[in-house]
Amino acid sequence: MTLTLLQLQPLTPALLDAALELDQLCFGGLWTRDGYQRELDSSSSHFLVLNAVEPAGEAEADTSSSPTKSGLLVGLGCFWSILEEAHITILGVHPQYQSQGLGQLLLYALLRDACHGKLEWATLEVRPSNQAALALYRKFGFKEAGRRRRYYKDTDEDALILWCSGLQTPEFQGVLANCRQLLGDRLALYGWQLSEDWDVPHVTS
C-alpha cells in the first residue's frame, strides 16, 4: 500500500481558503474568514492543521476530497493560551477521513504544544450529543467540570465544560507518551505516514 504523507503544521495565510472549506465540511461554517484571520493575527492563538500530501510519482487524485501533491487539508485544531490555560476552541477532521486516528493526532499535538508552552491545564466546550468528541477527549483524561446552559444557539443545546488538569505531571506525560507510541501504527493501518518532523513541538507565542 502506498502511504499518504501527513504534515502537521501551523495555520498560515496561504491555507486560509482550505481551512474555511474544511470548517464548512466539519462544522457547517463555524468561523468566518475574518475569524480565521483573527486567529492568524492573535499571539494567544495556537492553530495547527493536518495536510495530506500524495507522494511524488503517484497518479494525481481525481476528486476534490483526495490528497494531491500540493496537499489536502484534512484536520484543524486550535487552542488559545490564556495565562496557564489552553482553551481548545476548535477541533475537526475531514468527514471522509474520520475514525482513522487523525483527531487523536491533532489533540495529541495541541496538548503536547500546550505542555511545551508550560501551560497547566486544558479546557473546552462540547455538545453532550457529540459522542465521538466526548470519547476522544476522555481518552486524554478530560473530565466534565460543568455546563453552560443553552450555549449552542442553533439547537439550544447546553455545552459540557470539559477540563484536563495536571498537564505538567508525570502522569499526563505518560498519557502523551502512550498516545505517541500507538499513533504511527494506527495511522499506517489507514494508509497514513507521519512526516519526520511531526513530533517537533510548535512553539506557542
Ligand SMILES: CC(C)(COP(=O)(O)OP(=O)(O)OC[C@H]1O[C@@H](n2cnc3c(N)ncnc32)[C@H](O)[C@@H]1OP(=O)(O)O)[C@@H](O)C(=O)NCCC(=O)NCCS
Ligand atoms: C470529533 C472528531 C474530531 C474526532 O476525530 P476522528 O479523527 O474521527 O477521531 P479518531 O479516529 O482519532 O478517534 C479517536 C477516538 O475518538 C473516539 N471516537 C472517534 N470517532 C468515534 C465515533 N464515531 N463514535 C465513538 N467514538 C469515537 C474514540 O474514542 C476513538 O478512539 P478509538 O478509535 O481508539 O476507540 C471528528 O469526529 C470530527 O471532526 N467531528 C466533527 C467536528 C466536531 O464535532 N469536533 C469536535 C467539537 S468539540
